[in-house]
Amino acid sequence: MNALTLPDIAAQTPAHEQALDWVGMQGIALPINLAGQRINARADVGVSLDDGSARGIHMSRLYLALHALEHSALSPATLQQLLGEFLDSHQDLSRQASISLRGEVLLSRPALVSPLAGWKSYPFEVRARQGLWGFHVELQVEVAYSSTCPCSAALARQLIQQRFLEDFAGQPLEHAQLLAWLGSPQGIVATPHSQRSTATLQVRLNQQADELPLIELIDRAEQALGTAVQTAVKRADEQAFALANGQNLMFCEDAARRLHSTLLLQPGLSAFSLRVVHAESLHAHDAVAASAWNWG
Template structure:
C-alpha cells in the first residue's frame, strides 16, 4: 500500500491574489534571558507576504526558530540573527520581518536608608524589525514614581504661615514652644498632595548597540526623578522618602523634562519618545505630558 502524500493547502494559489503587509503569530509563550534573569515573555512574530500569489507563509518555521532565544541572552545581535532566519526560511515570499517581546523584569532595589531591600517589577517591551533598508531595535520600559504637586506644596506652606500668624500674634517666641508647634498637627495644618505616577520610555538603539540597556534606562529614569517608589521600608526610609518628595516637587511637565534630559545622556540611543502620567489625587482625571527626540 502506497503512503499518501500529506496535502499542502498553503501551496495553493489564493482565490484573490493580494500581497499582505504582515502575517504571523502573537502572544506566544517563551522563556527568554534578559538582565541576568529568566523571564516568562509573550512574543509576537511575523513577516510580510510580498508574493500576492502565495496562499500563506510557513508559520511553523517562525515558531521553531524562536527556540534559539531560550538559550541565548537577548541582544540586538541575537534578534537580528533570528529575523534573518525568518527571511531565509521565506525566500521569494517575504522581505520584512519583525518580533515583539513583552514581559516583566524583577529587580532587587535597596531601601533609601535602612539595609532592607525588595523586588520591583518593571514591564518592558522589545521590538525588532528587519527591512530591506536596515535593522533596528526599540526598547520600552515603564517606571513608577511618586510626584508631589508644587502648587499644592506652596498652598500648604501658606496655610501653615497663616496658622503661625494666628497662633503667635503679639506673643514672644520661645524656642521650645515653637519647636513643639512645628511638630504638632495644630501647627502643620496642611500637607501637599502627591500621587503614584508612571513614566513610559521608548528608546530606539544605535545600530552598533551590543546590549539591551534595560537596567540602564530604569536607573537613569529613577535617578533623574528622585522619587522612585519603594519596596521594604522602615520609618527612617519613609522619612527619607518624604524628604525626597519635598525636594523634588514636580508637575508632569517637570517630570517629562527631567526624563528627556536624562535620556539625552544615554549614548546608546538614536531616538526616543516618552510619556508621563500623574494619577491625580486632587482631580478625577490624570495629568499627562510627552516628549520625543529624533523620533519619526
C-alpha cells in the same frame, strides 16, 4: 496500501491575489534571557507576505526558530540573526520580518536608609524589525515613581503660615514652644498631595549598539526623578522618602523634561520617545506629558 501525501493548503493559490503587510502570530509564551535573568515573555512574530500569489506563510517555521532565544542572552545581534532566519525560511515570499517581546524584569532595590531591600517589577518590551531599509531595535520600559504637586505644596505652606499668624499674633516666641507647635497637628494643618506616577520610555538603538540597555535606562530614570517607589521600608525610610518628595516637587512637565535631559546622555541611542502619567489624587483624571527626540 500506499501512504497518502499530506495536503499543503497554504501552498494553494488564493482566490484573489493580494500582498499583505504582516502575517504571523502573537502572544507566544517563551522564556528569554535578559538582564541576567530568565524571564517568562510573550512574543509576537511575523513577516510580510509580498508574494500576493501565495496563500500564506509558514508559521511553524517562525515558531520553531524562536527556540534559539531560549539558550542565548537577548541582544541586538541575536535578534538580527533570528529575523534573518525568518526571512531565509520565507525566500521569495517575504522581504520584512519583525518580533516583539514583552515581559517584566525584577530588580532588587535597597531601602533609602535601613538595610532592608525588596523586589520591584519593571514591564518592558523589545521590538526588532528587519527589512529592505535595514535592521533596527527599540526598547520600552515603564518606571513607577512618586510626584508631589508644587502648587499644592505652596498652598499648604500658605495655610501653615496663616495658622502661625493666628496662633502667635502679638506673642513673644520661645524656641521650645515653636518646636512643639511645628510638631503638632495644630501647626502643620495642611500637606501637599502626591500621586503614584509612571514614566514610559521608548528608545531606538543605533546600529553600533551591542546590548539592550534596560538596567541603564531604569537607573537613569530613577536617578533623574529622585522619587522612585519603594519596596520594604522602616519609618526612617518613609521619612527619607517624604524628604525626597519635598525636595523634588514636580508637575508632569517637570518630570518629562528631567527624563528628556537624561535620555540625551544615554549612549547608543538614535531616537527616543517618552510619556509620563501622574495619576492625580486631587482630580479624577490624570496629568500627562510627552516628549521625543528624532522619533518618527
